[in-house]
Amino acid sequence: MNGLKLQVSDYFLTDKNAVTVADRRPQPAFPQHSHEFDEIVFVWRGNGLHILNEVPYPITCGDLFYINARDRHGYESVNDLELDNVLYRRELLTLNVNWQDLLPGHASGTEARQYWRLSTPGMAILRQSVDALAQECMKSDALSLLLSETLFLQLALRTKRFRHAPDSPFISDAEQLDLLLMALRVNISAPFRLDDFCRQYGLNARTLRVMFKNHTGMGIHHYLRQLRLCKAMDLLRHGQQAIGDVASLCGFDDSNYFSVVFNQAYGLSPRQYRQRFQKVLSPG
Incomplete structure (x- = not known):
């Protein structure tokens, strides 16, 4: 088209x-x-x-x-x-x-x-x-x-x-927002704990939450969920992994919970989303 x-x-x-x-x-x-x-x-x-x-x-x-x-x-x-x-x-x-x-x-x-x-x-x-x-x-x-x-x-x-690059280690510690976005994007399959992140870089969790909200218009975990769901959409469209594997690769420990979150966001289960996209791509 x-x-x-x-x-x-x-x-x-x-x-x-x-x-x-x-x-x-x-x-x-x-x-x-x-x-x-x-x-x-x-x-x-x-x-x-x-x-x-x-x-x-x-x-x-x-x-x-x-x-x-x-x-x-x-x-x-x-x-x-x-x-x-x-x-x-x-x-x-x-x-x-x-x-x-x-x-x-x-x-x-x-x-x-x-x-x-x-x-x-x-x-x-x-x-x-x-x-x-x-x-x-x-x-x-x-x-x-x-x-x-x-x-x-x-x-x-x-x-x-x-x-x-978003996963570049070559960033000043003073760039708190960049450090946080890098941590969120570099490995979305791993659990993210803000307190551990702030302890690692000597940052204040409350201040970082407020800064992130002011600059991006959304909360940290809302943004991380968007990252994970977008990755899931890509895998469901273009990959052949089982739904459980897609959930794991996108940071969801429980495939049932992943299906609930995906359905809430897009009005379709992951399986239905994959099937609909495959139909769109099929000839005729």
Whole structure:
């Protein structure tokens, strides 16, 4: 199914502009779609589900992902979600730099393009860069076109400097939110105990709960449950594991409890969900 495809003419000032910024503050739910261009997405606030090539992933402030024109993606279950889309036309970029290294392209796997985090100081700097680019790309004279691309290069370089994989150990202890999100995402099959986590890093559990709620709009265990259910959806769609094994891989010790939680979230049992998806994929 081809579905909705976003056109260059609807977003770029002229056919000569290589870069533009689409302000999505707030970002509403948006159906899955593709583009005639590539984009970088910066998530500044709130939370939601990002569906990339049929795979759901919970996103919140500090998340960063790269979308290629061939991808299909959309947003569901949004809650105070605020982001900026930096749209670019790779074929019009003229500066002599290794754009593929800075902007993961079609040959890069999904993890290289979606699963990135930004530190809190990095977010502040990058937001200023995005705002400066947004102003310049609304002009179409030759000098502004070159300056827009230069600002875009600066943004791409800074993004690479401040981004890190969600399971990277190379994070300052002061970045409490990043440490917590890393711990939640790196191994969702294992039990998570906030008190043990805070003891390990010398953090205050109550303060961390409040900080997480203020920044993401949801509680820690609610977010962890979303991570686990999204992983379960992926396994049920694309894997052949037994339901009990899916439950275990997603951090549910009891497969019956997993079925109850899944049914409450999606209105279907895990088995029914798998069967419905397989029917959708079957020919005819």
